[in-house]
Amino acid sequence: MTAHPLLTELAFRARAQAHESAAACSCGAATLADRPDATVVRHADTVAKAHAPDTDPADLAPRLVTAVRLPEVLLPPLPPAPTRLHGRLVTFWPYGAPVDPDDPDAAPWEAAATLLARLHRTPAPTALPPMRGPVKAAHAVARLRAVGSYPAVAPVLSAWRALPAWARAEAPMPDAVTLCHGDLHLGQLVRHPAPDGPWRLIDVDDLGVGVPAWDLARPAAWYACGLLPPEEWTRFLAAYRAAGGPAVPEAGDPWPALDVPARALTVQGAARAVTKSVAEDRSLDEVEQCLVDACARMGSVPPQFAASFAK
Incomplete structure (x- = not known):
């Protein structure tokens, strides 16, 4: 299959960034992602990323600056400043070794939680835009509405309508003053330097000020749906609390803070x-069906029982 022009150009730019010499090399380029919202190519120890077509340079710039200023938490970008290729903003990054998807027992829940707590405790720069978590959820629902009248659509839309306006990106987030990642999952962690350096958070496209519980919401939702074992959720939550994370109380029931974000991420x-x-x-697979079933049950479960809304 022939690579499309953006992939070809990204590979060329990544190679140029990775090697000072113009001489031929045998490293080769690897496509790490090729989606409408991100195209990512690696060459040696350099990664070139084409951001989503609608990325606002005025929003991306302070996010990149924040990553530079927090190298103990966020993987910082490489120079030069963002450029444009085929209508997309492109940035360059050092390569980091990702979480191994084939070794779930080695998932770095404690590292993820500790990094989040450090991020949330850092004063947010005044130039940062809002965290994009609710906007991403709203985009996913908009795409769902476009598929038509399939049986699984109705319960998902019903659960969406039950959320407060801020979680649907229809109103400002309450008390949005905390520095947040905006799209936390295990795919957003890498070891740098590879292969066994310290863990760092990547992907600053959704970074901004917002409700810190949103960053805990994906693992919380998977736990509530029965997709994340209780012991792994406990490890994550305990590490976040031990690191002084402000999204949930230091002790006691965390679900009053997590309920709305967990439902939104579900x-x-x-x-x-x-x-x-x-x-x-095709039909929904087992995990996908579990998420749809959770949405169907949300309306009948009071918030104080959010941890079992899918069970």
Whole structure:
């Protein structure tokens, strides 16, 4: 299959960044991601990333500056400043070794939680835009509405309508003063220097000020849906609290803070699952069906029982 022009150009730029000499090399380029919202190519120890077409340079700039200023938490970008290729903003990054998806027992829950707590305790720069978590959830639901009247669509949209306006990106986030990642999952951690350096958070596209509980919401939602073992959720939550994370109380029930974000991330996951299954003309798999079932049950479960809304 022939690579599209953006991939070809990214590979060329990554190679130029990785090697001072113009001489031929045998490293080769590897495509790490090629989606509408991000195209990422690696060459040796350098990564070139084309951001989403609608990325605002005025929003991306302070996010990149924040990553430079917090190298103990966020992987900082490489020079030069963002450039444009085929209408997309492109940035360069050092390569970091990702979490091994084939070794779930080695998932760095404590590292992820500790990095989040450090991020949340850092005063947010005044120039940062809002964290984009609710906007991403709203985009997923908008794409779901476009697929038409499939049986799984109705419960997901019903759960979405039950969320408060701020979680649907229809109103400002309450008390949005905390520095947040905006899209935390294990794919957003890498070891740098590779292969066994310290863990760092990557992907600053959604970084901004917001509700810190949103950054805990994906693992919380998976735990509530029965997709994340209780012991792994406990490890994550305990490490976050031990590091002084402000998103939940130091002790006691965390769910009053996590309820709305966890429900929103469940809806987002279910919306993406249904949209993908329709596009691929297949049935929902077991995990996808679990997310849709969770949405169907949300309306009948009071917030104080959010930890079991899918069980």
